[in-house]
Amino acid sequence: MDDSQLLKGILEGCILSIISRNETYGYEILSELDKNGFSNLLEGTLYPILSRLENKGCITCRKIKSPFGPIRKYYSITQEGELTLESFLENYEKVTKSAQQILFEDKKGDLSNA
Amino acid sequence: MLESYVLYKKKLEGQYLETFDKIELYSITRSLDINTHEELMMDLIDVFLTAQKNGKSVKNIVGNDVGSFCRNFCSGIGLKNQIKGFADSFKRITWLILIFCIIDLFSLFEGVSYFEIQSNIMPILAGGLIGIILSFVFGAIFKTLMFRFKKINMKIYSIGLFICVIIFTGSFIFATNKLSINVFNWEIILASGVYLIAYYILRKVYFQKLMKPQKIRFSDMVIEEIQKSWHKIITNKNKRLLKKGKEPLTSLEFTKSMQKKHRFDEWIVLVGWSIFIAIYLGFGIKVGLESKLFDTVMFMIIVGVVYIPIAFFIRSSTRSIIWQKKTLDICVQEKIDIFTYIENKKIETENNDFVEVAGD
Numbered sequence: 001m002d003d004s005q006l007l008k009g010i011l012e013g014c015i016l017s018i019i020s021r022n023e024t025y026g027y028e029i030l031s032e033l034d035k036n037g038f039s040n041l042l043e044g045t046l047y048p049i050l051s052r053l054e055n056k057g058c059i060t061c062r063k064i065k066s067p068f069g070p071i072r073k074y075y076s077i078t079q080e081g082e083l084t085l086e087s088f089l090e091n092y093e094k095v096t097k098s099a100q101q102i103l104f105e106d107k108k109g110d111l112s113n114a
Numbered sequence: 115m116l117e118s119y120v121l122y123k124k125k126l127e128g129q130y131l132e133t134f135d136k137i138e139l140y141s142i143t144r145s146l147d148i149n150t151h152e153e154l155m156m157d158l159i160d161v162f163l164t165a166q167k168n169g170k171s172v173k174n175i176v177g178n179d180v181g182s183f184c185r186n187f188c189s190g191i192g193l194k195n196q197i198k199g200f201a202d203s204f205k206r207i208t209w210l211i212l213i214f215c216i217i218d219l220f221s222l223f224e225g226v227s228y229f230e231i232q233s234n235i236m237p238i239l240a241g242g243l244i245g246i247i248l249s250f251v252f253g254a255i256f257k258t259l260m261f262r263f264k265k266i267n268m269k270i271y272s273i274g275l276f277i278c279v280i281i282f283t284g285s286f287i288f289a290t291n292k293l294s295i296n297v298f299n300w301e302i303i304l305a306s307g308v309y310l311i312a313y314y315i316l317r318k319v320y321f322q323k324l325m326k327p328q329k330i331r332f333s334d335m336v337i338e339e340i341q342k343s344w345h346k347i348i349t350n351k352n353k354r355l356l357k358k359g360k361e362p363l364t365s366l367e368f369t370k371s372m373q374k375k376h377r378f379d380e381w382i383v384l385v386g387w388s389i390f391i392a393i394y395l396g397f398g399i400k401v402g403l404e405s406k407l408f409d410t411v412m413f414m415i416i417v418g419v420v421y422i423p424i425a426f427f428i429r430s431s432t433r434s435i436i437w438q439k440k441t442l443d444i445c446v447q448e449k450i451d452i453f454t455y456i457e458n459k460k461i462e463t464e465n466n467d468f469v470e471v472a473g474d
Contacts, residue, residue, distance in 0.1 A: 026157060027164040034174065044176065044186030047157065068163040069122050070156050 011038070012049050013088040016077065019059055020085055023076040025066075026050070050075065058084050119155040122163065129172045130162050133180060139260060139268055140184040143253050147199045154187070181261035198317075205313050208306045211238050212420055215303050219397070219417075228401050228413050231299040240289035241282060248278045300416050307419025314423065340438060341456050344372070365451030372452065373442040380439060383432045390428065394421055 011033075018024060018032050030046060053059045058081030066072035077085070126134055137158060141151050165175050176183040218233045252274055260266045352362035363371065397417055402410040445455050 025160075027161045030161065030175065044183035044189075047154070047187050048189050066160050066164070068125065068160065068167070070119060070160040070163065072160045073157060 007038075008045065010092075011045060012053065013085065013092060014038070015046070015049055016053060016058060016081060016085045016088065019053075019075050020077040020082065023074050025072050025074050029075075053081070056080070056084070118152060119159045122159050125163055126159070126166065130166050133172045133176055134159065134162055135267065136180055136260065137176075137184055137187065139271060140257065141188060142268075143257050143260075143271070144188055146188075147202060150199075158187070179261075184261075201313055201316070205310065207238070207242055208309050208313075209423075211235075211302060212306045212310075212423075214238070215299050215306070216420065218299050227405065229298065229300060229409065232296040233299045233302055234294045235297050235302060236293045236295045237286050237289045239295065240293065241286035244285045245278075245282045248281060252278050300413070303416050303420055307416070307423070310423045311419065314426070340434075341453070344368075344452060347372075365453050366449070369442060369445045369450075369452040373439075373446045376435075376439045376442055379435050383435055386428070386432070390425070394418070 014033065014036075015029060018029050024032075026046065029050075033046075050059070054061065054075075057078060059075045060078055061073040061075045063071045064074055123131070123134065138155060141154055144151075146154075161175060162172070165172070215233050218231055219228075256266075256271060256274060260271075348363060348365070348368045351368070355362050394414075394417065398410065398414050401413045405413070441455065442452065445452050448455075
């Protein structure tokens with residue numbers, strides 16, 4: 001079963017959540033995702049997601065010269081982004097609750113029979 | 115101050131440099147708009163430099179499959195960017211068509227009426243079609259092979275492109291000699307002119323966000339290039355003087371000599387513009403003496419449609435020339451050499467720039 005679509009759906013919400021905590025940049029977002037188990041699943045998906053979020057108006061960016069020299073984009077969440085994140089969290093809770101009930105129902109049944 | 119990511123590539127090492135080169139090459143094969151390409155690469159190089167400094171493996175950033183990373187990385191490019199890239203390529207072809215049509219206008223001096231002049235568009239059509247097919251096929255093949263074989267790099271891509279250019283040129287020459295589709299010159303000029311005007315208006319209105327940031331001034335763009343070329347001139351001049359056993363020029367002496375050399379620049383620009391306008395009026399007078407008023411007016415409008423984009427192009431070049439002359443005049447007046455003036459300008463620009471310096 002292809003899990004990539006499932007991951008892509010969740011990633012956008014996770015990235016928005018990371019940005020909502022404080023102003024951050026690409027490498028920091030990658031590190032945070034890596035720390036939480038999303039390492040080898042990324043493969044370039046971060047940048048299209050950031051681009052999409054910016055186009056939707058969920059995040060803004062400002063450009064600052066990084067200590068290494070290149071221009072670095074710092075992202076922060078907008079009001080629109082806050083609303084989108086809120087809506088994502090609500091839907092995520094609903095979906096995971098329902099999915100858990102279906103996916104783990106058989107296991108619960110086995111445990112009670114045992 | 116305008117900067118390219120290329121300035122920072124030399125800081126990358128080993129696997130980071132190798133991987134970055136692959137991604138850069140992939141981005142180039144996508145024929146993106148130059149600003150989009152610069153922005154993508156600038157984002158990536160910062161991540162690579164940070165990860166390199168923190169001792170992380172490049173696989174932590176791009177994963178195990180660089181090809182997959184590239185496809186995902188470039189998939190964020192919106193339709194607007196792709197349309198702009200295509201429109202930019204088509205603009206260049208249109209300029210080429212216009213130049214050929216203008217050359218055909220010299221038939222006017224052989225007594226041919228303007229509205230009877232025809233141009234053979236077969237070479238452009240055949241060449242253009244073959245060029246598009248070639249670049250598509252070459253790009254598709256190259257993008258597949260570049261991740262299968264490690265040795266495929268920018269050199270090989272350049273050789274491949276060169277071969278495509280030879281095939282394109284060969285088909286162009288063949289089409290010129292063997293085939294012809296003649297169309298009225300005024301129809302081609304009108305269509306090309308309409309496209310170019312539409313392109314420049316759309317670029318201003320629709321692609322505004324994709325353009326360079328407006329806070330970067332024109333003078334800042336030319337500073338870097340002029341500084342490099344003047345450094346070269348003074349270095350070569352001083353080498354020659356030393357060979358002859360003479361004293362090398364100081365920077366201030368060099369500035370004064372450049373100011374003398376450029377003192378007639380404004381006049382040259384004025385004469386250039388006068389000739390440019392005179393040719394336009396000359397065509398008008400020639401056609402006016404031989405044709406009815408309506409034909410003359412139509413002709414002037416059609417040629418005017420060509421002249422406006424050419425005028426924009428000439429204006430950009432002349433702005434650089436005028437800026438150089440004014441800068442040299444200021445330097446001589448304030449008794450400061452040009453290199454010190456440029457360094458001061460750079461510092462002033464950085465201080466006023468919208469780009470801040472990160473604290474960490």
